Amino acid sequence: xxxxxxQGGALAGIDLSTQTVIQxxxxxxxxxxxxxxxxxxxxxDEFTAEVVTSPEGEFRFFAAPGEWKLRSLxxxxxxxxxxxxxxxxxxxxxxxxx
Amino acid sequence: xxxxxxxxxxxxxxxxxGQPGLVxxxxxEDTSAYDGGHLEGAVKLDWKKDLQDPLRRDxxxxxxxxxxxSERGIGxxxxxxxxxxxxxxxxxxxxxxxxxxxHQDVKLxxxxxxxxxxxxxxxxxxxxxxxxxxxxxxxxxLSIRAFRDEVVxxxxxxxxxDVRSPDEFSGKILAPAHLPQEMAQKGGHVPTAxxxxxxxxxxxxxxxxxxxxxxxxxxEQGFDDGKATIAYCRIGERSSHTWFVLRELLGKTDxxxxxxxxxxxxxLVGVPIEK
Numbered sequence: 009x010x011x012x013x014x015q016g017g018a019l020a021g022i023d024l025s026t027q028t029v030i031q032x033x034x035x036x037x038x039x040x041x042x043x044x045x046x047x048x049x050x051x052x053d054e055f056t057a058e059v060v061t062s063p064e065g066e067f068r069f070f071a072a073p074g075e076w077k078l079r080s081l082x083x084x085x086x087x088x089x090x091x092x093x094x095x096x097x098x099x100x101x102x103x104x105x106x
Numbered sequence: 107x108x109x110x111x112x113x114x115x116x117x118x119x120x121x122x123x124g125q126p127g128l129v130x131x132x133x134x135e136d137t138s139a140y141d142g143g144h145l146e147g148a149v150k151l152d153w154k155k156d157l158q159d160p161l162r163r164d165x166x167x168x169x170x171x172x173x174x175x176s177e178r179g180i181g182x183x184x185x186x187x188x189x190x191x192x193x194x195x196x197x198x199x200x201x202x203x204x205x206x207x208x209h210q211d212v213k214l215x216x217x218x219x220x221x222x223x224x225x226x227x228x229x230x231x232x233x234x235x236x237x238x239x240x241x242x243x244x245x246x247x248l249s250i251r252a253f254r255d256e257v258v259x260x261x262x263x264x265x266x267x268d269v270r271s272p273d274e275f276s277g278k279i280l281a282p283a284h285l286p287q288e289m290a291q292k293g294g295h296v297p298t299a300x301x302x303x304x305x306x307x308x309x310x311x312x313x314x315x316x317x318x319x320x321x322x323x324x325x326e327q328g329f330d331d332g333k334a335t336i337a338y339c340r341i342g343e344r345s346s347h348t349w350f351v352l353r354e355l356l357g358k359t360d361x362x363x364x365x366x367x368x369x370x371x372x373x374l375v376g377v378p379i380e381k
Contacts, residue, residue: 022286026287027287028287043223045224048283048284050271050273052272054271054272055303055305056271056273056282057271057284058192059284060139060191068284069283069284070281070283070284070285071279071283072273072278072279072287074278081310082224083224083225083226
């Protein structure tokens, strides 16, 4: 598993005292993956949201405290990561393999 | 109405790009997707700018729809092939909208933009110009659109299907989790609504599940074939996806989309809410 790099992306205007932000990057072979689909699944594995990663491979969700799962699907592979989120910023990395 | 009348595969779409009489239309919430590459020859519709009234919360009216389609070069006799991002949410919304204004031949590309991209199919950045038409719309078909009073009156009598995620249904979150959670409306759902998330009707690549799988899904969730149905979500686009499944794929009768959805219902004074 790659070490999670420090994630960026402007957080201006987002109130981290109330919002539960889950964000990070999708990686494959040590490089970020642009255009990957990332979905956020709830504790019962049900779809909650889906985004496409930015040119820098970044994704961001606004969730709630609790247990979540990130699942990424791209032409180059798929990956999954569990996240235990709290109010504020929760950063993680999803690594694709296949 | 059956699957073949309303849905085409990505293979079929790719083989028929550029065919006269077909107009491919990409519909997105974020139109930068189209600008970064679209199906060859496809025109774009911006869900918000093109399809919503700029002032009131409503559709563009009939003459506005006629002007829009005429400018985009879509004729009454054209077969409109819709696709888009977000697992075809907004393409399904546009499908419902085209049907509301009486367009005869409309289809969705199964899997939309997502399947297209995952398959590595070609995208074009070439600008698309089509000659203008004189499009004539029908009066809105309100047999497929529900309004708030009908929703309230249907509590306990119709199938009310809340297609949002379970956490939105329960009020834990107020919007799909790619959006900030600061909203004015209350959390929860319409009393007696069944939570059958739109996503249960789709495969991971965005394609629809088979008719057999879909029939089984709704039967298991307590969908009553003997009752009329209203589907809703937050703003009416995910419920268009379910409306498409129920009415167009499965052929259920009397299915309406409540496009006011939770943003409206959860802000109404005095209506019952369950949580």
